[in-house]
Amino acid sequence: MDPFFLSRLQFALTIAFHYLFPPISIGLGLLLVIMEGIYLKTKNKLYHQMTRFWVKIFGLVFALGVATGIVMEFQFGTNWSTYSRFVGDVFGSALAAEGIFAFFLESGFLAILLFGWNKVKPRTHFLSTIMVCFGAHFSAVWIIVANSWQQTPAGHHIVNTALGTRAEIVDFWQMVLSPSTLDRLTHTLMGAWQTGAFFVISVSAWYLLKRKHVEFAKAGIKIALVLAVTASMLQLVTGHSSAVTVSETQPAKLAAMEAHYDEFAPADLYLFGWVNNKQQKVQLSIRMPGMLSFLVHGKTSEPVKGLNAFPEDERPPVNIVFQAYHIMVSTGLFLILISWTGLFLWWRGRLFNIRWLLWVYVFTVLGPQVANQVGWMTAEIGRQPWIVYGLLKTDDAFSPVLNGGEVLTSIFMFGFIYFLLFALFIFLLNQKIQHGPEVEEQIEEGHIA
Amino acid sequence: MNLVFDLNTIWFFLVGLLLTGYAILDGFDLGIGALHLFTKTDHDRRVMLNSIGPIWDGNEVWLVTGGGALFAAFPEVYATAFSGFYMAFMLLLFSLIFRAVAIDFRSKQIYPLWRKIWDISFCVSSILASLLIGTALGNIARGVTLNDKHEYTGTFWNILHPYALLVGLFVVALFMMHGALFGIIKTEGMLQKQLQKLFSKTFILFVIGYMVITIATFLFAKNLTEHFKASPFLIVFPLLNVLTIANIYWQNKRGKELAAFFSSCATILLLMFIFGLGIYPDMLYSYNNPENTLNIYNAASSQKTLRIMLTIAMIGMPFVIMYTSTIFWIFRGKVKLDSHSY
Known part of the structure; x- marks a missing residue:
């Protein structure tokens, strides 16, 4: 088997699996700060109970994120050594x-978050929760910086x-703040x-x-719904801004997203379709x-650069990018609808009865x-055939010393282990x-306060 | 020897420091894992797990950051070593994954079979990870075969050279001893007595290993000994190392748990220092053709990047040390199981 194809498959498999967990950690991390903050402010034990419940789930999610994340860092070297030699200085x-x-921030303070309830004062515990939340967000910042440099190399x-x-x-800050960094960072964080x-x-x-833990559930839904509405609306802004940036910096990707072929003509938008x-x-x-x-x-008659403006070996695969992008957009719109519906019914006092x-x-x-996964597919497949846009092709990036047998073995192992992990995680x-x-x-409250 | 304090040397030292931090910190929790199956009751096993419960994850970050720093500062070494030792690194990854989930999953169910499976996973993956880390060090010490494009030309089987495997076994013994010393600090009663016995046994293994490796290095990894031949005063470091090792035994005998553990930390620090001194300025020695050797100059990133990274490290590392020590301080003392424990 071709080790190059297998390396791509392995990367896709391991990154897709890994990315199930970090968005939960980032989003739930923020919610934990809100929940514990409300508890400290109101001293209402309901929020204390809530924080402790979700901290346990956070611990489980975090463990899987770490276990699958270390694979990603090693894989640049193991399977993509030519890429590593090319980008090491920057990436x-x-x-x-x-x-x-x-x-370090995240894993250090996680110890207090998970195990420190009886060891530190409530305020110190809250501070740790904030630090873990910051750590989760910082990790998104740096990995998006690295990935955005691949999309829009600068500095x-x-x-x-x-x-x-x-x-x-040449210029560190120009590299960090490459043309797509901020749009992609905010878009990713809102998704999380x-x-x-x-x-x-x-x-x-x-x-x-199931009519269980009713008060707990109602309070939880309210907090989360406010975040859902906020993030879903902001997602509209960051999504639009990301698309505009893509049109300026990666026109071939944008053309693939809407299957726009004509070299220089007004471009249409599709609700769905098959390319x-x-x-x-x-x-x-x-x-x-238009x-x-x-x-x-801002004008329906304005021409947009189409796929035919690019040599055939510099176009991404169109249909898969088109589909991924459209699934993301429809899911995003659905999430806006469903979160506003919730907010409206909450206001009318009927949310919990329907x-x-x-x-x-x-x-x-x-x-x-789903939106996270297909969103990343749009970004990464849309960049093809480049691994670093305009600088290095994916075909030229992998480790020449590998043979098919080795990568096949590791893929089988990853497949087996990840399948097992996923089943155990769900269980x-x-x-x-x-x-x-x-x-x-709620009863053992005394020694915590 | 000629030591030039340029950016390349500083980064060689810093990457070494991060990996030494990893060896000292994850070393004892890999050791606790390797000793895990020697303890028998469920309570004892939970105490073992919870002795590293809040800190193992942070300890592993030293490896992640060390790997990241290697990638950034010496991308050629990162690319060559990781792709060349492909199966070894994959096995290391699988063992680290299994280890992480074993720690997290083990006590989440009460079924004996469930716990037994994860106990075995925890122990075997800890031993395997230690063995692989040691074997990697052994290969770096001995050198590898590289072509003029800096690509590894050997196979998986070349990695399993007896010298490299010997270093692998030595690291297993070292981590077990180091783990036992850490365990003695965190436990009491019968379990502590048992760990005391385990320490005595692993200490003997470690000392024998130390002597055998010293002799083997003169036979199989001659390039490592050249600096010491050229500048005989460097012998103070190995001598100091012998003193720290003797001190481990002495402090343990006097019942000074902490002093014995810190002596063990110092031993690992010196071992890594001697190793670094031995290979400097090479990072991956090519014994088939020394011209293809990757050293701290031909494998490095640009001076500008090394400078930027130094700024990042100088801003970040004081914080890292601050919260690492805070966390260790908060979770000091004997393990007490409660509803939040593993």
Whole structure:
């Protein structure tokens, strides 16, 4: 088997699996700060119980995030050594900064968050919760910095060394704040907030349906719903801003997102469709003429650079990018709708009585997860055939010393282990949810306060 | 020897320091894992797990950051070593994954079979990880075969050279001893007595290993001894190392738990220092053709990046040391199991 193809498959598999967990940690981390903050402010034990319940779930999610995350850092070297040699000077710095500024902070204070309830004062515990939340957000900052440099390289120059060419930093801050960094960072973080919010909403809705822990669930849904509405609306802003940046910096990706082929013509927007790449047509579609031009340039007649403006070997695969992007957008719109519906019904005092809506909420936990996955697919597949946009092709980036057998073995191992981990994660998560919040925690309150 | 304090040397030292931090910190919790199956009751096993409960995760970050720093400062070494030792690194990853989830999952169910499976996973993956880390060090000490493009030309089986495996076994013994000393601080009663016995046994293994490796190094990794031949005064470091090792035994005998553990930390620090001194300025020695050797100059990032990274390290590391020590302070003392424990 071709070790190159297998390395791509392995990277896709391991990153997709890894990325199930960090968005929950980021979003739930923020919610923990809010919950514990409300508790310290109001001294209402309900919020104390809530914080402790979600901290336990946070611990489980975090453990899986760490276990699958270390794989990613090693994999650049193991499977993509040519890439590593090319980008080490630039990309490596961001990765090292992530370790120093984010991971130590996160893992250090997690100890107090999980095990320090009886060891430190409530305020110190709250401070640790804030630090863990910061750590989770910082790790997103640095990895997005590194990835955004791959999308829109800046602040570097290309140097010829004895062994080949490589990128070196010229201006650190220009590299950190590459043209796409801020849009992509905010877009990713809002996705993570949505993930955390709908996770809490889902579990709480289920309790309400089962008429268990009713007060706990109602209070949880309210907090999470506010975050869900906020993040979903901001997602509209960051999403739009990201698309505009893509149109300026990665026009081939934008053209693939809407399957826009004509070299220099007004571009349409599709609600859905199926791309026929040979005939350069979108079939079975609902089309809004000129809308892409309007969204990008503010005018429906303004031309947008199409795929035919690029040599054939510099175009990303169109249909998969188109589908991923459209699933993301529809999911995002659905999340806005469903969170505003909740807010409206809460205001009307009917939120907790509409059983079908609560059932919808139970399953909406999947929405942000799907959007995160296909969103990243749009970003990463849309960048192809480049691994570093305009500088290095994915074909030229992998480790030449690998053979197919080795990578096949590791893929099977990852497949097996990750399957097992996922099954155990769901099993343990389900058990924690079934068990519910600790009631006796309210009684042993005395020694904590 | 010629020591030039340029940025490349500083980063060689800093990457070494991060990996030494890893060896000292994760060393004892890998050791606790390796000793895990020697304890028998469920209570004892939970105490073992919880002795490292709040800190193992932070300890592992030293490896992640060390790996990141290697990637940033010496990308050629990172790329060559990680792709060349592919299967070894994959095995290390699998053992670290299994270890992490074993710690987290083990006490979440009461079924004996469930706990037994995770106990075995925890122990085996800890031993395997230690063995692989040691074997990697052994290969770096002995050197590897590289071509003129800096690519590794050997196979997985070349990595399993007897010298490298010997270093691997030595590291297992070292971590077990180090873990036993840490365990003695964290436990009391019968379990502590048992760990005391385990310490005595692993200490003997460690001392034998130390002597065998010293001789083997003169036979199989001659390049490591050259600085010491050229500048005989450097022998003070190995001599100091012998003193710290003797001090471990002495302090343990006097019942000074902390002093014995810190002596063990100092021993690891010196071992890594001697190792670094031995290979400097090379990072991956190519014994088939020394011209292909990766050293701290031809494998490094640009001077500008090394400077930026130094700024990042100088801002970040004081914080890291501050919260690492705070966490260790908060969770000091004997392990007491409660409802939050593993």
